[in-house]
Amino acid sequence: MQTLTQRLANPTRFMELSARVLPWVTVISAILLAYGLYLSFLDSPPDYQQGQTVRIMYIHVPCAWLSMMIYGLIALSSFGLLVFRHPLADVSAKAAAPLGAAFTFLALVTGSLWGKPMWGTYWVWDARLTSVLLLFFLYLGLIALRSALEDEGAAAKLTAVLALVGVTLLPIIKFSVNWWNTLHQPSTDFTSTVDPSMRLPLLVMALAFTLMFFAMHLKAMRNEILRRRVKALRTQAVMGRDRLAPQAAE
Amino acid sequence: MDMGPHAAFIWLSYAAVTVTVIGLILWLLADGWKQRAELAALERQGVKRRSSH
Numbered sequence: 001m002q003t004l005t006q007r008l009a010n011p012t013r014f015m016e017l018s019a020r021v022l023p024w025v026t027v028i029s030a031i032l033l034a035y036g037l038y039l040s041f042l043d044s045p046p047d048y049q050q051g052q053t054v055r056i057m058y059i060h061v062p063c064a065w066l067s068m069m070i071y072g073l074i075a076l077s078s079f080g081l082l083v084f085r086h087p088l089a090d091v092s093a094k095a096a097a098p099l100g101a102a103f104t105f106l107a108l109v110t111g112s113l114w115g116k117p118m119w120g121t122y123w124v125w126d127a128r129l130t131s132v133l134l135l136f137f138l139y140l141g142l143i144a145l146r147s148a149l150e151d152e153g154a155a156a157k158l159t160a161v162l163a164l165v166g167v168t169l170l171p172i173i174k175f176s177v178n179w180w181n182t183l184h185q186p187s188t189d190f191t192s193t194v195d196p197s198m199r200l201p202l203l204v205m206a207l208a209f210t211l212m213f214f215a216m217h218l219k220a221m222r223n224e225i226l227r228r229r230v231k232a233l234r235t236q237a238v239m240g241r242d243r244l245a246p247q248a249a250e
Numbered sequence: 251m252d253m254g255p256h257a258a259f260i261w262l263s264y265a266a267v268t269v270t271v272i273g274l275i276l277w278l279l280a281d282g283w284k285q286r287a288e289l290a291a292l293e294r295q296g297v298k299r300r301s302s303h
Contacts (some may be wrong), residue, residue: 052254117256226285
């Protein structure tokens with residue numbers, strides 16, 4: 001019996017399945033996002049210390065969570081490419097990188113905009129902020145390395161190696177607030193330290209953002225498969241012309 | 251909706267996320283349309299995938 005990953009190894013089958021799944025994921029994420037925004041602005045109190053600024057948390061935390069989860073997905077896909085040579089692994093890694101860069105950028109920007117009124121500064125070189133900035137540069141590095149190489153096979157493998165080396169950054173980001181004395185507060189991990197009136201919007205927004213990412217990722221993967229088909233057809237057309245040219249000359 | 255003395259920081263944060271997410275969605279949709287158009291143009295020229303019959 002085939003496993004799910006084996007069944008999805010065929011790009012044509014993936015295109016069929018993703019065409020059916022994508023509208024559902026999109027609609028559910030949109031509904032959750034609307035509910036999350038309602039809770040964030042209209043059905044949650046200001047924090048006793050942060051005041052209304054706590055509302056930035058409802059978008060900052062999901063972006064920060066996605067910045068790490070997407071990198072984890074890229075590392076997993078890279079492992080799938082290098083070890084199992086899964087045909088869709090590189091498609092997944094390539095499609096996720098710009099999305100990861102965007103959400104990491106948003107985590108940095110929203111964190112900065114929260115930091116100014118709360119800490120009195122947009123930026124400090126503490127371990128958490130600096131390691132997330134490094135993650136952002138790592139995403140840019142993955143995108144740049146891939147686009148710098150013309151040979152797609154070599155680009156895929158080298159990018160996968162870099163992604164796996166870079167995965168060491170994830171535990172550093174996660175535990176930086178415990179290992180070092182940082183200005184950034186320790187992780188709450190959505191635990192009981194957050195009041196339920198604020199935990200619910202945080203959880204709903206985190207779920208909405210996660211589903212929104214999966215919808216974007218599916219769409220980006222579909223685009224990448226189409227791009228590879230276009231490239232293959234162009235090569236096929238050129239090779240066909242090259243074969244016909246000597247016959248026409250005779 | 252009174253967002254207090256730090257309203258500008260709150261609205262700017264939400265604006266940054268909104269603009270970036272909408273930008274990503276538009277980029278993904280445009281890329282999909284572009285690839286489909288190119289694929290259709292190649293197929294009109296008679297270039298077909300070997301696996302498709």
